[in-house]
Amino acid sequence: MILNKPYLLSEIKKLTPTVSSFVFSPQDKVSIDFSPGMFAMLQFKGEQLGETVARAFSMANCPPSPEFEFLIALVHGKLTSHLENAKVGDLYYISAPYGQFKFDFSEKNKFLFLAGGTGLAPFISMLRYIKSKGIKADCRLIYSVKYPDEIINKEELEAFGRSIGLKTTVTVTRPQPGDGWSGEKGHVNAEMIKRDAPDCADRISYICGPPAFVKALKDALISLGVNEKSIKAEMWGE
Secondary structure, three states, rough: EEEEEEEEEEEEOOOOOEEEEEOOOOEOOOOOOOOOOOOOEEEEOOOOOOOOEEEEOOOOOOEEOOOOOEEEEEEOOHHHHHOOOOOOOEEEEEEEEEEEOOOOOOOEEEEEEEEHHHHHHHHHHHHHHHHHHOOOOOOOOOOOOOOOOOOOHHHHHHHHHHHHHEEEEEEEEEOOOOOOOEEEEEOOOHHHHHHOOOOOOOOOOOEEOHHHHHHHHHHHHHHHHOOHEEEEEOOOOO
C-alpha cells in the first residue's frame, strides 16, 4: 500500500472522442503489486485554487508495475477538468491499491466479464495479466458502449482473441444512421448473456460499469441461475 505518493504524468493518449489513457510514473521507479481489478485514488492538489480533489480509478495496467494507467472519461468533473488540460510532467498523488474487485483464478478458469463504458478498465488489467502469466483461462467479454467510436482499445481486444482465446461481444446502445455499425445493438440483458454465454452459471462473473448497468446485469445473471456468490461487481460513473 502506498499513500499520497507523488507521481508524474508521463503519457496521455486519446483512445476515443471522450476517453483518454493517462499513465503516471513515480520518480523512484519502485513497482507496486496489486490484484487486477483493484483501484487507486488519484489526487490533484490545486494550490492556486486552494483545494485538493481526488477520485477513484481502476488500474488498467498489468501488475506488478511502477506505473499506473487509468482509462478516464473526460466528463468535466472537478478532477477530470484538470486532466482535460493536463500536460506530461504534471504532478499528481496516488494512494493504492484498494477494493475487493479482484481477479481470482484459483477456483475456476472460466470467466464472464460484463463491462459498460470505462468499466472496461479493470478487465483490460485482468486480460493483460492472463496473457503475461500464460494463464489458461476461458474468458467471455460482453462490452456495452453508446456509440461505435467509443470502443476502448478495440485492436487490443481483438488481439486478445488471437493470443488468449478471448471471445468478445460489443453492443452499441445508441446506434446512429450512417455510423457503419453492423454488430450487436441494444443494452446487455439476460437474453444476450444466455445467447453469448450459455454456460454463465459455470463461470465466475465480473460486472463493472455505471450503477444502473451493474444492478440490471446482476439481476439478469441471477435470473439465469448464476449463484450470487459467483458474481463480483464494481460500480463506476461514466
